[in-house]
Amino acid sequence: MIIELGHVSLILALLVSIVQVALPLFSAFRPNISWIILAKPASLAQFLMVGFAFFSLTHAYVTSDFSVLNVVQNSHSAKPLVYRITGVWANHEGSMLLWVLILAAFGFVVSIFGNNLPTVLKARVLSIQAAIALGFYLFILFTSNPFIRVQPAPANGNGMNPLLQDPGVALHPPLLYLGYVGLSVAFSFAIAALIEGRVDAVWARWVRPWIIIAWMCLTIGIGLGSWWAYYELGWGGFWFWDPVENASFMPWLVGTALIHSNSVLEKRNALKAWTVLLAIVAFSFSLLGTFLVRSGVLTSVHAFAIDPERGIFILILLIFIVGGSLILFAFRANMLKSASLFQPISREGGLLLNNLLMATGATVVLVGTLYPLFIDAISFGEEKVSVGAPFFNAVFIPLMSPMVFAMSVGPFLAWKRGDIMHVFQVLSVAGIISIIVALGFWHWKLEEGPWGGVGIGLGVWLILGTLIELFERTKLFRVAFSEVVRRFFHLPRSSFGMTLGHLGLAFLIIGISGAGTWKVESIQTMAPGHSVTVSGYKFLFQGGTTGVRENYKFTQGRFIVTEHGKLISILKPEKRYYPVRATTTTEASIHTMLSGDLYAVIGEEKNDGAFVTRLYFNPLVVWIWIGVLTMAFGAIVSLTDRKYRIGVPTQRIFKRTHGSQVGAKEV
Amino acid sequence: MKRKYKRLYFVAIGLVLLGLATGLILNALEENIVLFLSPSQVVETPPPSSKKFRLGGVVERGSIIKGENAQVEFRVSDGTTSILVIYKGILPDLFREKQGVVADGKMVDRIFQADEILAKHDENYMPPEVAETIKKMGQWKGQE
Numbered sequence: 001m002i003i004e005l006g007h008v009s010l011i012l013a014l015l016v017s018i019v020q021v022a023l024p025l026f027s028a029f030r031p032n033i034s035w036i037i038l039a040k041p042a043s044l045a046q047f048l049m050v051g052f053a054f055f056s057l058t059h060a061y062v063t064s065d066f067s068v069l070n071v072v073q074n075s076h077s078a079k080p081l082v083y084r085i086t087g088v089w090a091n092h093e094g095s096m097l098l099w100v101l102i103l104a105a106f107g108f109v110v111s112i113f114g115n116n117l118p119t120v121l122k123a124r125v126l127s128i129q130a131a132i133a134l135g136f137y138l139f140i141l142f143t144s145n146p147f148i149r150v151q152p153a154p155a156n157g158n159g160m161n162p163l164l165q166d167p168g169v170a171l172h173p174p175l176l177y178l179g180y181v182g183l184s185v186a187f188s189f190a191i192a193a194l195i196e197g198r199v200d201a202v203w204a205r206w207v208r209p210w211i212i213i214a215w216m217c218l219t220i221g222i223g224l225g226s227w228w229a230y231y232e233l234g235w236g237g238f239w240f241w242d243p244v245e246n247a248s249f250m251p252w253l254v255g256t257a258l259i260h261s262n263s264v265l266e267k268r269n270a271l272k273a274w275t276v277l278l279a280i281v282a283f284s285f286s287l288l289g290t291f292l293v294r295s296g297v298l299t300s301v302h303a304f305a306i307d308p309e310r311g312i313f314i315l316i317l318l319i320f321i322v323g324g325s326l327i328l329f330a331f332r333a334n335m336l337k338s339a340s341l342f343q344p345i346s347r348e349g350g351l352l353l354n355n356l357l358m359a360t361g362a363t364v365v366l367v368g369t370l371y372p373l374f375i376d377a378i379s380f381g382e383e384k385v386s387v388g389a390p391f392f393n394a395v396f397i398p399l400m401s402p403m404v405f406a407m408s409v410g411p412f413l414a415w416k417r418g419d420i421m422h423v424f425q426v427l428s429v430a431g432i433i434s435i436i437v438a439l440g441f442w443h444w445k446l447e448e449g450p451w452g453g454v455g456i457g458l459g460v461w462l463i464l465g466t467l468i469e470l471f472e473r474t475k476l477f478r479v480a481f482s483e484v485v486r487r488f489f490h491l492p493r494s495s496f497g498m499t500l501g502h503l504g505l506a507f508l509i510i511g512i513s514g515a516g517t518w519k520v521e522s523i524q525t526m527a528p529g530h531s532v533t534v535s536g537y538k539f540l541f542q543g544g545t546t547g548v549r550e551n552y553k554f555t556q557g558r559f560i561v562t563e564h565g566k567l568i569s570i571l572k573p574e575k576r577y578y579p580v581r582a583t584t585t586t587e588a589s590i591h592t593m594l595s596g597d598l599y600a601v602i603g604e605e606k607n608d609g610a611f612v613t614r615l616y617f618n619p620l621v622v623w624i625w626i627g628v629l630t631m632a633f634g635a636i637v638s639l640t641d642r643k644y645r646i647g648v649p650t651q652r653i654f655k656r657t658h659g660s661q662v663g664a665k666e667v
Numbered sequence: 668m669k670r671k672y673k674r675l676y677f678v679a680i681g682l683v684l685l686g687l688a689t690g691l692i693l694n695a696l697e698e699n700i701v702l703f704l705s706p707s708q709v710v711e712t713p714p715p716s717s718k719k720f721r722l723g724g725v726v727e728r729g730s731i732i733k734g735e736n737a738q739v740e741f742r743v744s745d746g747t748t749s750i751l752v753i754y755k756g757i758l759p760d761l762f763r764e765k766q767g768v769v770a771d772g773k774m775v776d777r778i779f780q781a782d783e784i785l786a787k788h789d790e791n792y793m794p795p796e797v798a799e800t801i802k803k804m805g806q807w808k809g810q811e
Contacts, residue, residue, distance in 0.1 A: 234757070344676050352677060360684045367692055371700075384703035386721060387696070394695035399688060523737050523756045584760040603737070603757035612737040614757050 006056025020130035093146035159580035176221030182214025187283035216635035223628030247289030350410030408465020430464035455513025497638025508627030514620025
């Protein structure tokens with residue numbers, strides 16, 4: 001019964017969204033305040049209805065209601081409760097329901113927190129949010145309905161892919177979706193701005209928190225996905241340039257560009273059209289990501305919905321939303337004249353350089369991701385190619401390295417006109433240290449080539465540049481220490497956000513350089529009592545034991561790892577067998593240190609108690625995730641900046657820029 | 668600088684970047700693109716031994732031989748032709764007889780030396796290329 005109520009509830013949400021789209025649009029022609037203020041209760045209603053629909057599906061999962069097809073296909077009564085809950089979004093239908101739930105939640109949050117927005121703009125933003133939601137409600141109800149019953153109900157379900165029964169991957173889709181869907185708010189603001197033909201510094205400040213929230217969730221979501229791949233797939237790799245990884249990476253790149261261009265807009269009232277375009281493109285990439293994952297058009301480890309009907313539906317939605325917004329942009333962009341142009345050597349010049357590089361980077365990833373599709377199409381399916389890590393590494397890394405170089409310089413430049421010679425003077429010591437570090441690592445790992453050293457040198461350059469910039473601001477060593485402390489605590493939080501974001505990227509670069517170039521791997525058959533030394537660590541194999549847990553059987557190997565006779569760790573990798581799906585998974589055992597990870601995997605057993613084993617030393621790999629968390633923390637710090645709390649879009653600025661519509665402000 | 672020239676300056680940087688990216692892309696595509704071939708295609712037009720490619724098909728029944736030191740041999744078939752593959756390492760969890768498989772590597776003396784056997788996440792999932800090969804073999808059992 002509850003499941004039918006959920007179904008009805010979703011249909012009602014669809015109807016509400018139609019009303020929410022239509023009324024503000026009509027009222028643009030015939031101003032009617034009661035139509036406009038309807039947007040707020042409508043977004044609340046949508047949120048409650050989708051929320052109930054989601055609850056009803058979750059209820060079916062938790063109670064293992066096998067009369068619901070979706071539950072039968074993806075769950076099993078022997079599954080632990082937590083994975084019965086996460087199983088709701090570990091499949092196509094449920095994850096789309098989560099998508100619209102998050103979309104409705106964002107709409108609702110905009111409607112309650114956007115009190116300082118002019119009522120008309122807010123109604124338009126909510127109307128565009130509802131239009132996106134409308135498309136996805138239709139998609140769910142017509143192609144991916146999770147509320148379908150089966151008759152007769154089977155006694156039990158098919159279970160859930162054991163690889164997905166993991167805490168990391170349970171949180172990965174919700175966070176990624178929070179990021180994808182969060183960008184929809186920036187998109188809606190951009191479209192509303194285009195409709196009104198007006199973008200300014202006040203607008204920039206309104207959208208900024210939404211961009212930062214979305215970017216933060218996307219950052220953590222991508223980081224979690226990569227961490228999961230690292231420990232769960234048993235390959236010791238952290239990024240595969242898989243099409244679906246790329247699909248989440250492209251909105252991240254554009255979102256990063258958007259954060260930077262938005263601050264130019266906020267501070268200098270420039271880059272208007274460009275910022276609006278980035279907001280549109282960022283969300284378009286989110287939709288493209290959803291399309292690539294859900295349509296199964298690309299060879300990908302994630303493509304679990306190979307269903308052309310769904311692909312075509314999302315493609316139409318994609319063309320409609322992206323095409324429509326770009327056409328609107330083409331007609332309206334000329335109204336968004338920037339107030340000022342600027343010097344190339346200045347803060348805004350540096351931010352624009354970031355934008356150009358980020359946009360180029362996103363283009364490269366897009367080309368590489370879609371190229372196999374393109375070849376397949378022009379050869380009528382005769383020729384199949386794949387574009388993998390070597391391509392992306394060869395193109396993306398050389399393009400991004402200059403940006404990392406520039407990232408230390410940019411923050412020193414003043415707005416309007418910077419003095420680059422002065423900056424180089426300040427950074428000369430940092431430059432020398434970085435070069436020494438790079439050469440040192442190159443020399444130390446001579447046979448592995450120079451690139452690891454270059455990467456670490458760049459990371460050190462960025463750390464030093466970022467820290468020196470912070471010291472400059474607090475006038476460290478130049479004024480009394482108490483004054484330094486006072487200055488430190490009076491810096492705007494958003495500038496700390498920048499500092500942490502840049503430091504996070506530096507850590508990430510160091511982690512990637514280490515793990516990407518100096519990984520040591522050893523594959524062999526080991527009998528109990530055998531030992532292998534990997535990168536100075538001695539792995540002594542003690543044999544395997546078997547056992548049964550919750551919903552799987554396991555074989556566990558035991559390694560004692562020592563360095564110069566000193567115990568470092570005991571590693572217990574497992575091979576797990578899940579009878580419900582008749583599948584095996586590999587559980588790596590990892591000992592994490594700041595200098596690198598010890599990583600052990602066991603394969604199948606030979607007849608004499610020996611096992612195939614795979615042992616790694618992954619240098620510096622943990623810095624990747626330290627970097628990700630630092631970046632996300634930077635975003636949080638930035639969000640606490642007081643400029644968002646004091647409701648800066650004041651009536652005064654508002655009057656000056658928006659003239660006639662003051663009367664429509666929220667009462 | 669005049670307003671117009673300042674804008675030109677940024678347009679120029681943008682164009683240089685795009686040009687650079689295009690150059691890098693074309694260069695990298697030529698070197699790093701990986702063709703996907705079925706065993707029949709490999710036999711008809713053997714790729715040079717220096718060229719890496721992806722071999723896809725079905726693991727032939729009874730062909731898996733596990734040797735010393737984690738070395739594995741098996742044959743990949745597309746129904747008409749099969750090719751011997753040698754791989755050293757831990758096989759993906761879903762590697763089985765009569766299952767679709769994709770291997771990365773190159774041909775050395777008519778044997779495919781694989782550096783990687785691609786992991787599949789799910790028994791329902793099959794790379795579209797392999798699915799197509801199997802369909803051509805007439806052994807497709809899944810949904811159309």
